[in-house]
Amino acid sequence: MIVVKTIKEVRETVKQWKKEGLTVGFVPTMGYLHEGHQSLIKAADKGNDRVVVSIFLNPMQFGPTEDLATYPRDLERDKAKCLEAGADLIFAPEPEEMYTDNFQSFVDMHLLTEELCGLTRPVHFRGVCTVVTKLFNIVKPDRAYFGKKDAQQLAVIKRMVTDLNMDIEIIGCPIVREDDGLAKSSRNTYLNAEERKAALVLSKAVRKAEELIKSGVRESADIISQMTDIVNAEPLAKIDYIKVVSLDTMQQITKFTDSALVAMAVYIGKTRLIDNYFYEGE
Ligand code: PAF
Numbered sequence: 001m002i003v004v005k006t007i008k009e010v011r012e013t014v015k016q017w018k019k020e021g022l023t024v025g026f027v028p029t030m031g032y033l034h035e036g037h038q039s040l041i042k043a044a045d046k047g048n049d050r051v052v053v054s055i056f057l058n059p060m061q062f063g064p065t066e067d068l069a070t071y072p073r074d075l076e077r078d079k080a081k082c083l084e085a086g087a088d089l090i091f092a093p094e095p096e097e098m099y100t101d102n103f104q105s106f107v108d109m110h111l112l113t114e115e116l117c118g119l120t121r122p123v124h125f126r127g128v129c130t131v132v133t134k135l136f137n138i139v140k141p142d143r144a145y146f147g148k149k150d151a152q153q154l155a156v157i158k159r160m161v162t163d164l165n166m167d168i169e170i171i172g173c174p175i176v177r178e179d180d181g182l183a184k185s186s187r188n189t190y191l192n193a194e195e196r197k198a199a200l201v202l203s204k205a206v207r208k209a210e211e212l213i214k215s216g217v218r219e220s221a222d223i224i225s226q227m228t229d230i231v232n233a234e235p236l237a238k239i240d241y242i243k244v245v246s247l248d249t250m251q252q253i254t255k256f257t258d259s260a261l262v263a264m265a266v267y268i269g270k271t272r273l274i275d276n277y278f279y280e281g282e
Helices: 007-019 035-047 075-085 124-139 151-163 186-190 193-198 200-214 220-232
Strands: 002-004 024-029 050-055 089-091 143-147 169-173 237-245 260-268 271-279
Touching: 002 007, 007 024, 007 050, 007 089, 007 124, 024 035, 024 124, 035 050, 035 075, 035 143, 035 169, 050 075, 050 124, 075 089, 089 124, 124 151, 143 151, 151 169, 151 260, 186 271, 193 200, 200 220, 200 260, 200 271, 220 237, 220 260
Parallel strands: 002 089, 024 050, 024 143, 050 089, 143 169
Antiparallel strands: 237 260, 260 271
8 A cells, every 4th residue: 555645646656557447446534534434445445446545634624613623633543444444545645735825716516515514514515625626636536435424525526526527436335333323433532431422312313213214204394303302302412403405405305205314413512423314215
């Protein structure tokens, strides 16, 4: 496995692979990898000849009061996780490599970014779209892999790739959970023992949504109200949102038939966690 810090080195390596007729899978990350990221790397390894993983804590997608400064980092640990999962190249640039002093260009999106996390994190998706576009231009992968835990991000990236005619296949991979149900997240490391226990209300509420939908409930208000009761029963939890949205537009829907995304963001103490249930029909 190669570890590089410059755009030039990534381009040279990928160019050589392409010359040899090899396909390239790409997994963009912000580091502090867990089994969720490793499942993306493994999927990329299965579907491609070579796998590139980027490790870049992108300052542009964090608001001024968010956790950029405290976000966990450990490149040595990340290298071991990448190697174990089957990566061939890690791109771990410094911020100056990605954003020069005179940086002026941004990729922005309407509608899909306006609900859910976009409401409480107004600059977030502009930062995500901009950095992912840059990374796609640097790596030029055949396929890129994103987790379904960040369901809105996955929908936004799919829309961006279609709208801007990027010749990359976007693949969404299932949420990976701890044994007790908590969705894996680098931010879980912020939780103390008491908060870690309290955080189980998210997966409990998501399971309730799944159960209700599987039993035939299609009214969003019924699902949201039962999930809200579960979260509100936990004193350390504070709801940011629990919503049912269309998979295509990320706009709220009151009733659904074929598909829907039930998405939630909840503060456990100071830590904001997300979870969701994708309903994609019977
Ligand atoms: O999902 C993430 O970790 C980030 O939003 C991404 C896609 C790596 C862009 O910085």
